[in-house]
Amino acid sequence: MAQVLEFKLPDLGEGLTEAEIVRWLVEVGDVVAIDQPVVEVETAKAMVEVPCPYGGVVTARFGEEGTELPVGAPLLTVAVGESSGPAAEGGDEGSGSGNVLVGYGTGAPPARRRRVRPTNGAGASSGPSVPAVAGASGALRGAGAVDGARVLDGVALADGGAVSGGTARAGAVPDAGSGPAVAGGPVPVISPLVRRLARENGVDLRRLPGSGPEGLILRADVESAIERGARRTEAAPAPSSAAVADGVRIPLKGVRGAVADKLSRSRREIPDATCWVDADATELMRARTAMNAAGGPKISLLALLARICTAALARYPELNSTVDMAAREVVRLDQVHLGFAAQTERGLVVPVVRDAHARDAESLTAEFARLTEAARTGALTPGELTGGTFTLNNYGVFGVDGSTPIINHPEAAMLGVGRIVPKPWVHEGELAVRQVVQLSLTFDHRVCDGGAAGGFLRYVADCVERPTVLLRTL
Structure with missing residues (x-):
């Protein structure tokens, strides 16, 4: 039975x-x-x-x-x-x-x-x-x-x-x-991202011929259908003056909805402040070049910045904390679980490198690469997206110099790194062209005052300008 x-x-x-x-x-x-x-x-x-x-x-x-x-x-x-x-x-x-x-x-x-x-x-x-x-x-x-x-x-x-x-x-x-496939049957699509793109833009996959092997519907097919629909919309007669355009409505759900909720909560609950400084990153870039020329796995710039962050947090542990308002306590955390912002087709995600304070540059490079690839393919687990204690935001990849990011609730601080570009700089008493980067720290003013935040940021800048400073913490 x-x-x-x-x-x-x-x-x-x-x-x-x-x-x-x-x-x-x-x-x-x-x-x-x-x-x-x-x-x-x-x-x-x-x-x-x-x-x-x-x-x-x-x-x-x-x-x-x-x-x-x-x-x-x-x-x-x-x-x-x-x-x-x-x-x-x-x-x-x-x-x-x-x-x-x-x-x-x-x-x-x-x-x-x-x-x-x-x-x-x-x-x-x-x-x-x-x-x-x-x-x-x-x-x-x-x-x-x-x-x-x-x-x-x-x-x-x-x-x-x-x-x-x-x-x-x-x-x-x-x-x-x-029996044979009907309107409600499966369609020849493998990628979930292609399904999402079609769903969000109102493309009926069952009416769309695929250009891939055996009629597989590819992302290019969906994008072409969206473009054709946009052209038809532009060619359509303008609505009467009595009509009111509603615009395009995009549901806030999934990752995008979660990000919206978290950022809104951060703005409501965290009294944040931002300080920033320009730093000469020429020596850091030379140090990385020398490391990679010595053989072995290549070291990423993000890994070096992460190593600097963990050393700075050891000196200023109040920035590696969270606030328990119910108990009215600041909880300083022992481990550094370092989040880093990653832009994907599904929206902004923040994977977390566990125990970043216990990793060297090679280990950090490998973990950043693994999590970035998982983020790109949508394979990150819930555990890899939660539990961060501090976030590193490299917005320089977008070609911008500075930013005042929103803190990743319930963390207490975020370090932002702008693009590294040649600029005129006074070096050893003379004007020279140096590789300059803007560093910014957004912090929860409940966990520390400007003295600690400024000290943290100044130490990070010192390590960027003189990487040998890190030798004290190795």
Whole structure:
């Protein structure tokens, strides 16, 4: 006797309360193993794959790609039992792993997905069968039509939903083996970013021919469709004077929505102040060139600036802190978890380098590279985007000299680094052309006064101008 179990969107941790379905990894009729990832979702922190704690046959999915679901909402239903086949490997019959948090799992490789083909009558199907499913109001047995519903080896499907206990669940996707693709079927798109770009600009992917292999829809195809739509809009007759233009409405959700909430909270709660100084970075650039010429892994400029930050925070620990207003206390933190701002197609994210104070320049370079690539591909985990204690913001990559950034709540300070450009500079009593950078420190005035903030920034500038100052802290 099989049992239909409902798997709900689990608690994703880090205070997250909802997620958007980016891509389904299974379809109705697939056989899944315990802890096999079944859906890729995007939260306000990152994109993650959600594993299902049950093994069996997928009987229904809830929500199309692009749908936002709250934590606790149904994701899919799975028929489990004695005949669930290889899906039940790794656990007892009808049981799950008990793992309901993203990232948890048995660690065993998932079984290969197999399609369970629906039968057209009472005869046996060619694939593995699922025993009859007993519900609260009676048992659904055999195959074929049950009160007008499609049956997937004993599990009735009505209007695209699975019937469990005599109740039809709406919103599930019909299994792909039931016939040719229809308007609600899959489209040849792999990249979640392409789906998001199309969704945000109102492009119907089902009407868009793909230029990639086997009709795959590429980002260039979506961008061309957006441009064609813009040209048609420009060529359209102007609206009458009585019409009021609403403009383009862009939902604040996902990463962009989370950033908006955090920045708004920072502005409301943190009394920030900014100080800045110009520094001669010529010697720092020469030191980096000499390091990289000596062989071994290349050292990034960001890693050297991070090393300077951690040395400065050791001298001025009040800037590596947070404020607990409920207890009316400033909490000074022992470890430096260094965040750095990264601009991606999904918006601004701040990955965190754990224990930056304990890393050398090579280790920092490698970790910056790893996290930057994960940010670019949308593969950062919630844990890699939270828990920072201090942020380094290199806005010089945008070609600007200075900025007064908003502090990354609940941190207490952020160091900004502008572009490094040749400028006239008085060096050793003479006018010379030097590589000059503007450094700025935005800090929470509750944790320290201008003396500590100025001392921190001056020490950073001294290390930039004379890297040998760092030898004292090695």
